[in-house]
Amino acid sequence: MIKKELINKSPLRKMDNSIHGGVGIGNIGVIAARRGIGKTACLVHIATDKLMAGKHVIHVSYAKKVDHIISWYEDIFKEISLKRDLEKAMDIHDEIVKNRVIMNFSQQGTSVIQVIAGVSAMMDNAQMDTSVIVVDGFDFTKSSVEDVAAFKSFAGNKEVELWFTDDYHRDDSDGPTLNEKGIPTNLVSFMDQIDVIFTLKAEKDYLHLYLVKDHETINTEDLPLKLDPKSLLIAEV
C-alpha cells in the first residue's frame, strides 16, 4: 500500500469524521481513560497519522526518560507499516522522524508557563512549521482553569491543534470517575477550554472508543472504533 492510500484508509479518518473534520487549529482535544489503558498508544497513533500527512508534530511529555517515548513511536510505526504493508516504509519513517520533536519535562511540577515557554522556543527557533502538539501525562486533576486556558490561548496564537491525554483515575479515589453525561469528572471544570473529548473503555477483550464532547455538542456517542489490545492501534470494530 502506498502512503496516500494508507492515510485515506486509516481508521482515524472515522475519528475525524465523527468530530466534523478534526479538532481544529486553536482547539484542544483530549483522550481520557483510566490509568494503563492505552492512552499513550492512541496519542502516538494520532501523532503518527499527522506526521504521515506531512505535518510537523511536537510531543510533550512528563516522563522519566525520552527513550521510552521514541520506542512508542517506533512500535506504532512498525505496526502500521506491517499491517498495511506500507511501501517505502523506511523512507517514510526517516521523513517523519525529521518532522517530530519530543520535549520532555522531567521535573515534577513543571509549570504550564515553563512548558509553553519551552515549546514556544522550539517553534520559534527550530520547528517553525509545527501544526500539531500532543501532550502526554498532563495532570488535569492538579491544574487550574487558568492553566488549561493558557494552553488554549497558546494553541490559538501559534495556530496549532493540541491533543492531551487525561488519566481520570489519578488520585485513586473511589468517587465516580465519569459524570452522568459520560464526561470524566476531573475535566468537568474545563468544558469551556476543551473542544473534543474521547474516552476509552475496556470491553471484554478490547478497548472501545467513545466520543463524549464534539465541539459544542455534549453527547456520548458510541464510535465504531476500538483500540486493538495486541497492536495498540486504533482500529475499526
Add this chain to the structure above:
Amino acid sequence: MSLDIEMMRNIGISAHIDSGKTTLSERILFFCQKIHAIHEVRGKDGVGATMDSMELEKERGITIASAATNVVWKDHPVNIIDTPGHVDFTIEVERALRVLDGAVLVLCSVAGVQSQSITVDRQLKRYGVPRVAFVNKTDRTGANPYKVRDQLEEKLGLNSVMMQVPIGLEDKHVGVIDLITMKALYFDGDENYAVRETEIPSELVDEAAEKREIMLEAVSMFDDELMEKVMEGEDVPEELLNKAIRTGTLANELVPVYIGSAYKNKGVQPLLDAVMRYLPSPPDIENKALDLDNDEEEVILPSDPSKPPVALAFKLEDGQYGQLTYIRIYQGTIKKGADLFNVRSKRKFKVGRLVRMHSNSMEDITEAGTGDIVALFGVDCASGDTFCGGDLNLSMTSMFVPNPVISLSVQPKDKAASDKMAKALNRFTKEDPTFRTYVDPETNDTIIQGMGELHLEVYIERMRREYQAEVDTGAPQVAYREAISKRVEWEYTHKKQTGGSGQYAKIKGLMEPLKDENYEFVTKIKGGNIPTEYIPSCDKGFQTAMKKGALLGFPVVNVKMTVLDGASHAVDSSDMAFQTAGLMGFREAYRKAGPIILEPIMKVVVEGPTEFQGNIFGSINQRRGMILASQEEGVNSTVEAEVPLSEMFGYSTTLRSSTQGKAEFTMEFAKFAKVPQSIGEELIKKAEEAKKAGK
C-alpha cells in the same frame, strides 16, 4: 604465581574531565603503598602523577590512554585501569570498559553530574559495569554531596544511596560518618594518611541516624532477611548489610555513594574498602566471546583457570622497555613459554616475557590466571586482538570497526620529521583501529583519518611530543561516502586488438543497493561462460572501482554485485581483461544506478541553562541538524540532535558565544546518511573545481 581469583578486583575510574580522577587514582596507588611520594597532576615538582605516563597528559591535565596498574589493598590484588574520559576516544574507552569488572564513578561535589559523567555512565551501562560513586572535592566552596546524589538519580537514573555523612563541608571538611558502622572517621593522622575512628560528634547524631534509615530502606530491597529485620526494628548485623549492598551493586540496581577529597587525602581508604566489599571479582561477571568457527555465535567463558586460555589485548604501549601488550585473561592460565594463537592475524606466537605492571615498574612473572590483567613483551599484534590457546578460535570483540568520519592531511616539516612521523603513524594505527592513514596517490599527501576533530588532534600532539615529529596539517575534511539508490542490470565488453595478444572479457551483471554491509560479491555463472579462474578478477575489478566513486571520488559503499553471465575468448581473455571489464562495467552501471553522496551524521548532545534553550535549538537548526528530543529539568536543558559532521566545525565557538559560555556539548558518530540534493550538487561542483585546479 596465580592470584586468588575471588579476591581479585579489576576496576576502572571514570569521570568527567577535572573531577579529580587522576588525583584519586594516584592517591589509591599511594594508599596501597606502591608509590612513595605524592605528586600532583599539574605537578609543582614536575614529576607528574604516576598513572599519566604520557607527556601530553601531564600537560593537559587529562588522561588519554589507559594504563593498567596492579596494587594490593588489604590482601586484595587490584588492577586499576585508567580509562580516558573524552568521547572522541571512544574505541579506547570502550576497550578499557571491556576489561574491567567494576568502576568508581568520580563526580565533583560542586559541579555534580556533568555532560561527560552522563557519557561515561552510559558507556558503563552499556557494558553492565557495576559501580560505586565517589563524590570528590568536598573541600571546595559550594560542595554539596547530597545534591550530587540527587542528580545521580535524576540525571543518570541510578538508584544511588549515601553510605556516609560528611563531617563539615568546604574548608571545614574533616571526615565522614560511616553509616554502616555508625562511627566517625577522621583523616587527620600523620599527613592524613591514617584513619582515626571515633564516636559520632553529638551534633551529627540525629542526621546520621536519619540518613542511615534512608540507606537501610534502599538496601533492604535486596535481601529478605534484612528487610524483615529492618521492618521489625531489630539490630542489623554488618555482614548482612554488606551482603545486601553487594547484591544490589552487582545487579546494577544500587550505587553506593562515598564522599571525600582525594586532593586532601580524605575519604580514599573507605572508598577502597567499598570497592573490595561491593564491586565484583572476575567470576562474578559473565564474559562472552564470539565463536569465529560458528558464525560469531556467543559463547560464555567460565572463569576457569584450567581451561585453555582466552585473552584480549586491550592496549599497546611503547614504553621505555619496548613494546608492551596489555592483556586481560578471561579464561585459563597463560604461562611463560606457552604458545598462543592470535585469532585475527591467525599467527601463533610464544609467550616470551610475562609481566605484571605496577605504576612505573614491572615485575616478571611466570604465569597469570583467569581474571588477571598482565602485559606481554614484544608481541606483534594490534589493540583489540584476541589470543587463544589450545584449538580455540574465539574472539572477544566483533571484527566490526566503524568507518572514519574525518580526515586531515599531515606533512612533515623536514626529512627527519618524515621518518619519525612514519614511525608514529605505524604505531598509532596498531593501537587504534579507528585511526587510519594512507597516502593520497594524486597529491602525495599523507592523510590521517579518525572519529572526530579532537581524536586527530591528540594524535598530532602525540607525534610532536612522543616522536618529536613536527608536522603541518591541512584543514579537516569530512569523509564522505558514495552509494547507489537503484538496482540496475548491466553488461560490459572489454575488447582490444592492437597487435600482439588481444584482450577480451564480457561481463553481464546486476548492481544493487545493500544495507549495512559495505560490499557483497555473488556469482551466478553457469556452464563456464566465464572461466572459474577469472571470477575473482571480476570481483577485484569491482573493488578497485569502489575505491573512488564518480561523484566526489570518495569510496563507494553498500553495493551488491552479482555476475550473471559473460563471455571469454580462449586466447585473448586474461585476469587483466576481466579486471578491466569489472572496473569499467562497474563505472558504467554506477552512473545509471542513481549515485548519491552519504555524509557522516553525528549524535550531538547539548547541555545548558533553560534560559538559552531557544539559542541552542536555533544553533542546531541552522546547521541542518535534526532535534530528536529535548529534556528540561528545571534550570537545565539537554538537547539531543543529529547533525551532519560537515556542519559541526566551529560549533563550540558558536555555542559558547550564544549561551555566555554556559552550555557544553558532546558528539559521537551516529551513522552515514544521504546528503540533501542541493548540498550534494554543491559538493560535486567543488570537487570538479578542485580537480581542475589540481591539473
